[in-house]
Amino acid sequence: MQEINVDKIMEEIREEIEEKGIKNQPLEFADVNLAADFLELPEKYDKDMMHRELVNLNGVWDTSLEELQSNHPLKRAVKKVIQKAVRMVVSSHVAKQVAFNASVVDSINMLNCLARENEELKEEVRQLKEQMKQLNEK
Amino acid sequence: MKIINMIPILAFGDAVGNDALAVHKCLKEAGYDSIVAADYVDERLGADIAVSTDDLSFIKPEDIVIYHLSTGNKLNARFGALPCRKIVKYHNITPPDFFFGYEKETVKACIAGYKEAAGLSDKPEFAFADSAYNKSELIRLGYGCEIEVLPILIPFEDYEKEPDREVLERMNDGLTNIIFTGRVVPNKKQEDVIAAFDIYQKYYNPESRLILVGNPHLIPAYYASLKEYVKALGTENVVFTGHITFSAILAYYRSADLFLCMSDHEGFCVPLLEAMFFDVPVVAKNTSAVGETLGGSGILLPDSEPGMAAGVMNRILTDEALRKKVLDNQRERLKDFENGRIKKQLLKRIGSLTGR
Numbered sequence: 321m322q323e324i325n326v327d328k329i330m331e332e333i334r335e336e337i338e339e340k341g342i343k344n345q346p347l348e349f350a351d352v353n354l355a356a357d358f359l360e361l362p363e364k365y366d367k368d369m370m371h372r373e374l375v376n377l378n379g380v381w382d383t384s385l386e387e388l389q390s391n392h393p394l395k396r397a398v399k400k401v402i403q404k405a406v407r408m409v410v411s412s413h414v415a416k417q418v419a420f421n422a423s424v425v426d427s428i429n430m431l432n433c434l435a436r437e438n439e440e441l442k443e444e445v446r447q448l449k450e451q452m453k454q455l456n457e458k
Numbered sequence: 459m460k461i462i463n464m465i466p467i468l469a470f471g472d473a474v475g476n477d478a479l480a481v482h483k484c485l486k487e488a489g490y491d492s493i494v495a496a497d498y499v500d501e502r503l504g505a506d507i508a509v510s511t512d513d514l515s516f517i518k519p520e521d522i523v524i525y526h527l528s529t530g531n532k533l534n535a536r537f538g539a540l541p542c543r544k545i546v547k548y549h550n551i552t553p554p555d556f557f558f559g560y561e562k563e564t565v566k567a568c569i570a571g572y573k574e575a576a577g578l579s580d581k582p583e584f585a586f587a588d589s590a591y592n593k594s595e596l597i598r599l600g601y602g603c604e605i606e607v608l609p610i611l612i613p614f615e616d617y618e619k620e621p622d623r624e625v626l627e628r629m630n631d632g633l634t635n636i637i638f639t640g641r642v643v644p645n646k647k648q649e650d651v652i653a654a655f656d657i658y659q660k661y662y663n664p665e666s667r668l669i670l671v672g673n674p675h676l677i678p679a680y681y682a683s684l685k686e687y688v689k690a691l692g693t694e695n696v697v698f699t700g701h702i703t704f705s706a707i708l709a710y711y712r713s714a715d716l717f718l719c720m721s722d723h724e725g726f727c728v729p730l731l732e733a734m735f736f737d738v739p740v741v742a743k744n745t746s747a748v749g750e751t752l753g754g755s756g757i758l759l760p761d762s763e764p765g766m767a768a769g770v771m772n773r774i775l776t777d778e779a780l781r782k783k784v785l786d787n788q789r790e791r792l793k794d795f796e797n798g799r800i801k802k803q804l805l806k807r808i809g810s811l812t813g814r
């Protein structure tokens with residue numbers, strides 16, 4: 321292989337960049353990246369939204385299989401057979417999913433407690449800062 | 459005894475799929491009873507190119523399966539459970555971080571891929587890896603078997619075929635053509651290629667064109683962001699070719715003046731060798747297996763600073779002595795990937811495993 325002094329070339333290019341006044345783009349790719357929009361992530365803690373979602377979560381976490389209902393005796397019998405066959409295949413997966421959901425909801429309930437304690441601490445800090453400001457003014 | 463090259467997805471124009479087919483062809487020509495098995499085959503490859511993996515009961519204990527591992531897939535575990543002799547050919551799994559914010563399913567597939575690859579670590583009696591970079595990853599995943607670096611088998615004779623005349627005529631209009639070939643996905647960092655080209659066009663050469671060859675529809679949000687970026691920068695003559703015919707790819711390479719790669723993650727990077735084959739000088743960011751594949755040829759950039767990349771591109775395109783050195787080095791390096799050499803290495807290893 322023929323030797324190419326890449327370091328020297330880059331040094332010369334740096335001088336060139338300065339001479340020409342080449343500036344990197346004022347616009348970064350991150351400024352136009354649509355990925356974040358696609359996710360629509362919230363940026364600030366919203367106490368009311370947290371409360372609404374918690375009420376929803378605590379109501380819907382149990383995804384156990386329900387009995388298929390029907391008033392018609394023949395339809396009821398058919399549904400019972402289908403239900404038995406489906407349960408044989410999916411019941412262990414459903415049980416795992418329900419256990420997982422319960423743990424996740426319990427964890428989020430705990431995080432909510434932590435968030436509330438955090439809010440109380442923030443208020444306490446705000447009040448203390450206010451007191452300090454008043455003392456300094458005296 | 460059969461040798462089965464197994465792969466979850468045989469996609470059209472995909473480096474991993476092409477390698478599986480090339481390895482199969484090499485073994486078949488050497489007299490082995492070789493077949494290809496896949497979960498899914500792109501119809502453009504033809505229905506007869508592979509047998510289905512729906513039913514693997516045809517595989518016997520004396521058979522050898524060479525499994526081409528590059529992604530999370532249900533077939534990974536099924537391969538592990540086969541009663542036969544097992545070889546893994548590792549093509550690298552893209553880290554999931556690149557897809558955060560884009561495609562949840564792709565993130566999940568990448569995470570699953572690493573878990574499944576680790577889960578297979580005690581299954582093969584032997585492994586191939588496309589590069590030393592890929593080999594080190596297999597070792598990190600816990601593979602204790604012998605691992606041999608076996609580069610991807612590239613049928614260079616196919617690149618001598620007739621290029622698309624219409625594309626050739628369109629591209630040879632006096633503009634300087636900068637090219638990058640690769641799927642339009644976040645780990646290949648097409649945005650850094652665009653940023654570098656933008657500076658090149660604005661400060662060095664307005665009479666220039668950037669050609670991004672590759673399927674842009676895999677991650678729609680990423681493609682949309684790239685187009686938005688080009689528009690916001692005001693860069694002109696940026697072409698996204700889409701997934702095109704092989705003859706069109708040949709035409710773009712033949713029209714290229716320089717190949718620019720700013721990829722953040724490559725297990726091998728076949729396009730680097732393609733550019734070398736077409737005598738196109740390569741400028742590439744030094745990450746993952748890129749430096750290893752270039753092997754001292756091309757020009758390696760230390761990072762993605764667009765101003766430096768633009769300056770290096772301009773230097774190669776205007777300094778004839780430097781350009782000649784780069785091309786001489788590339789021609790030298792390309793010899794290490796000659797088809798005959800890789801085939802000999804493959805057959806020697808398979809021969810030692812089969813006693814032939």
